[in-house]
Amino acid sequence: MSPTVVVNDVTKRFARTQALAGVTVEVSAGVTGLLGPNGAGKTTLLRILATVLGPDSGSVRTLGLDPADARDRTRIRRSLGYLPQEPGFQRGFSVFEFVDYVAILKELTPARQRHDEVRRVIAAVDLTSVSGKRVRALSGGMRRRVALAAALLGDPQLLVLDEPTAGLDPEQRLRFRELVSQAGEGRAVLLSTHQTEDVAALCHHVVVLHEGLVLFRGSPSELAQRAEGHVWFAEDRDPSARIAWRTGDGSHRNLGDPPAGVVTVPPTLEDGYLLLVGARDEEAAA
Amino acid sequence: MTDMPAEELADAVLLASVADGDRNGLELLYRRHAPWLLLRLQHRCADPGLVDEVVQDTFVAVWRSAGRYDGRGEVAAWIWGIGVRRLVDALRRQPRRLPERSRRQPALELSAEERVLLGVEYGDLGGALDRLSPELHAVVQATVLDGLTTREAARLLGIPQGTVKTRMMRARAQLREELA
Amino acid sequence: MTWHITPELARSYADGSAAGAPSSSVEAHLLACDACRALVASEAPAGRLDAVWAEIQEQVDAPRPTWVERLLTRLGVSPADARLLSAAPSLQVSWLLGLVAVLAFAAAAASSDERGLRAFLLVAPLVPVIAVAGAYGRRIDPTYEVTRSTPYPTYRLLLLRVVAVLSVSVALTAVVSLFVGAGWMAMAWLLPSLAMVGVVLVLTRYVELPVAAGSVVAGYALAVTAMVPRNEVDVVALAESTQLVSLSVAVACLAVVVLSPARRAAFRRLP
Numbered sequence: 054m055s056p057t058v059v060v061n062d063v064t065k066r067f068a069r070t071q072a073l074a075g076v077t078v079e080v081s082a083g084v085t086g087l088l089g090p091n092g093a094g095k096t097t098l099l100r101i102l103a104t105v106l107g108p109d110s111g112s113v114r115t116l117g118l119d120p121a122d123a124r125d126r127t128r129i130r131r132s133l134g135y136l137p138q139e140p141g142f143q144r145g146f147s148v149f150e151f152v153d154y155v156a157i158l159k160e161l162t163p164a165r166q167r168h169d170e171v172r173r174v175i176a177a178v179d180l181t182s183v184s185g186k187r188v189r190a191l192s193g194g195m196r197r198r199v200a201l202a203a204a205l206l207g208d209p210q211l212l213v214l215d216e217p218t219a220g221l222d223p224e225q226r227l228r229f230r231e232l233v234s235q236a237g238e239g240r241a242v243l244l245s246t247h248q249t250e251d252v253a254a255l256c257h258h259v260v261v262l263h264e265g266l267v268l269f270r271g272s273p274s275e276l277a278q279r280a281e282g283h284v285w286f287a288e289d290r291d292p293s294a295r296i297a298w299r300t301g302d303g304s305h306r307n308l309g310d311p312p313a314g315v316v317t318v319p320p321t322l323e324d325g326y327l328l329l330v331g332a333r334d335e336e337a338a339a
Numbered sequence: 340m341t342d343m344p345a346e347e348l349a350d351a352v353l354l355a356s357v358a359d360g361d362r363n364g365l366e367l368l369y370r371r372h373a374p375w376l377l378l379r380l381q382h383r384c385a386d387p388g389l390v391d392e393v394v395q396d397t398f399v400a401v402w403r404s405a406g407r408y409d410g411r412g413e414v415a416a417w418i419w420g421i422g423v424r425r426l427v428d429a430l431r432r433q434p435r436r437l438p439e440r441s442r443r444q445p446a447l448e449l450s451a452e453e454r455v456l457l458g459v460e461y462g463d464l465g466g467a468l469d470r471l472s473p474e475l476h477a478v479v480q481a482t483v484l485d486g487l488t489t490r491e492a493a494r495l496l497g498i499p500q501g502t503v504k505t506r507m508m509r510a511r512a513q514l515r516e517e518l519a
Numbered sequence: 520m521t522w523h524i525t526p527e528l529a530r531s532y533a534d535g536s537a538a539g540a541p542s543s544s545v546e547a548h549l550l551a552c553d554a555c556r557a558l559v560a561s562e563a564p565a566g567r568l569d570a571v572w573a574e575i576q577e578q579v580d581a582p583r584p585t586w587v588e589r590l591l592t593r594l595g596v597s598p599a600d601a602r603l604l605s606a607a608p609s610l611q612v613s614w615l616l617g618l619v620a621v622l623a624f625a626a627a628a629a630s631s632d633e634r635g636l637r638a639f640l641l642v643a644p645l646v647p648v649i650a651v652a653g654a655y656g657r658r659i660d661p662t663y664e665v666t667r668s669t670p671y672p673t674y675r676l677l678l679l680r681v682v683a684v685l686s687v688s689v690a691l692t693a694v695v696s697l698f699v700g701a702g703w704m705a706m707a708w709l710l711p712s713l714a715m716v717g718v719v720l721v722l723t724r725y726v727e728l729p730v731a732a733g734s735v736v737a738g739y740a741l742a743v744t745a746m747v748p749r750n751e752v753d754v755v756a757l758a759e760s761t762q763l764v765s766l767s768v769a770v771a772c773l774a775v776v777v778l779s780p781a782r783r784a785a786f787r788r789l790p
Contacts (some may be wrong), residue, residue, distance in 0.1 A: 103668040127670045135668035141661025143606050150582040154606060154662070157599045158669035158676075164598065168580060184580065185360040203665065213668075350553075362579065369572055374563035375549045375556050377571075378533055382542060387567070395571050399578050415550045469540035476539050484543055 063111035134204035652732030717772025
């Protein structure tokens with residue numbers, strides 16, 4: 054099965070910042086996580102894939118089509134759903150009205166079928182009970198769900214979600230993960246996050262982005278494996294550790310090159326990620 | 340309210356959530372009350388298209404005016420009040436078709452069970468009601484059982500108000516005689 | 520409750536064969552008993568009930584059209600396009616009120632004296648331009664990001680919105696002109712304003728809408744401040760001479776916008 058999206062050596066510059074410095078990535082069916090710290094270039098990459106921006110150089114191939122060509126671009130957009138980082142809503146629109154508005158932009162007509170589709174996606178994100186309420190009167194988590202419903206209109210083959218769980222409390226985040234997991238069945242979902250728990254819970258494929266470059270691509274367990282033999286517990290922060298933090302029970306989790314004789318513990322996804330990004334930061338500083 | 344599954348919520352609670360804009364609540368109320376409403380309306384108007392329209396208008400009205408239910412009496416009775424008035428309005432605009440039954444002879448034989456039922460719901464009155472002629476029964480049903488005003492009953496049945504009053508007097512007289 | 524409806528009674532009530540009094544008993548009982556309601560419901564025509572529910576959903580959900588949408592649909596615009604148009608931020612009430620306030624102020628100034636007329640003629644052309652600036656764009660439209668990822672042609676959305684906004688603001692300004700009471704002179708703002716809007720539209724092919732509108736307004740303000748202090752400038756003569764120039768500029772811009780292809784060379788250049 055050919056991948057849904059192929060990104061080849063894409064660069065993008067804004068004024069003085071090089072947002073993407075040569076990114077090569079493939080996205081296939083299922084949920085792919087784009088992990089990286091703030092400023093890594095995640096949003097830029099997602100906007101390029103959502104055809105909101107064009108790359109400076111390199112190529113993108115989505116659903117076998119070329120987004121640089123106007124006609125292909127329109128065809129891609131018909132099979133695309135996008136949830137931006139800061140979803141915006143017109144003042145005074147109710148949930149139904151907003152999703153209906155996006156449905157018109159997605160060229161879903163006539164009205165009766167469009168309204169049925171709007172009801173379907175609103176039910177899919179479990180917001181039927183508030184479909185008559187004004188979006189701006191809802192909580193942040195519910196507003197995100199409204200935006201997700203709009204992204205699901207027309208049953209797109211590619212879903213691009215930019216930090217969908219940012220700012221949500223743990224319970225809301227759990228619910229959102231369920232929705233995303235359901236949405237991932239039968240289509241390609243690319244979501245960006247800086248929460249490793251999201252990736253561990255949802256994704257079968259991970260891409261780590263840092264300062265515009267891809268540091269890792271593979272499965273979550275492979276990323277965790279990177280830290281195999283590099284994680285240990287100690288009473289205090291170990292001076293030879295690159296990264297360390299206090300855990301809930303009072304001891305310290307250390308990442309780095311362990312001193313001889315220390316018992317290492319199985320690494321988590323977060324360990325692998327932190328070690329990878331931390332190493333890169335050190336290289337950059339040197 | 341969130342611990343109980345929605346299907347078990349009392350009508351008044353559901354109606355309150357509908358007043359708050361809960362579309363799920365409206366659907367639940369519909370599934371509970373639309374069937375009997377449709378049947379009851381059909382016993383007063385034989386035109387299925389008109390009856391369907393009235394059911395539709397009734398629940399849209401429920402959606403829009405859920406906040407106006409004052410908590411007194413059953414929600415079902417409140418819904419019936421809306422529905423029967425919509426029926427009266429709809430019949431005003433269209434030629435009427437009364438259901439077959441009102442033109443039939445009164446039931447010749449009541450089963451034993453039906454007799455018991457009559458006794459429970461209306462006591463002796465039940466039997467006496469049944470012995471009224473169709474026009475008198477219709478008037479009693481409209482004003483007493485359905486809760487319509489004289490004018491509304493007149494519209495529903497397609498007769499002048501004066502006739503409604505006269506028939507009510509005759510019905511009362513006959514019932515008084517029977518029950519005396 | 521001591522008795523309930525039996526399945527047979529439910530059936531005979533439902534098909535209309537039950538006698539008058541038992542039917543009334545059933546009806547009275549159903550007002551208060553949920554279990555029997557469910558029993559009777561199973562005898563009710565399910566197909567009709569589902570169809571009615573579909574209609575109810577549609578009536579309850581369907582967004583109620585705003586006054587703008589109703590006006591547009593009556594003018595022949597499709598309901599879907601009317602919905603898109605009415606969501607233009609500058610068509611919303613707050614914007615409209617702001618525009619009306621500006622115009623009312625200018626009109627009040629104009630009706631007082633000749634200087635006032637000049638003030639009105641200088642301010643009025645800007646009103647449609649400012650209205651157009653609020654029609655579309657990243658800073659103005661909260662749904663901008665998502666809109667850009669949908670198949671609906673962006674340029675078409677922009678043009679439609681501009682046309683709608685322009686019509687409304689021109690109509691508003693024209694109405695206010697009636698109160699200025701200087702005859703046709705009060706409408707002398709129309710062509711210069713159309714010319715400026717035309718320039719803005721052409722510029723939007725290269726820069727964002729707010730930037731385009733801002734530069735045009737700034738350019739106009741500069742030209743005005745250069746000429747106004749000279750008291751001997753005859754407003755009437757100035758207004759007359761600018762009419763022809765404005766008309767040509769407006770037509771030229773319209774030609775550029777309508778005749779040249781809306782396709783861009785590469786979507787990289789999109790704002």
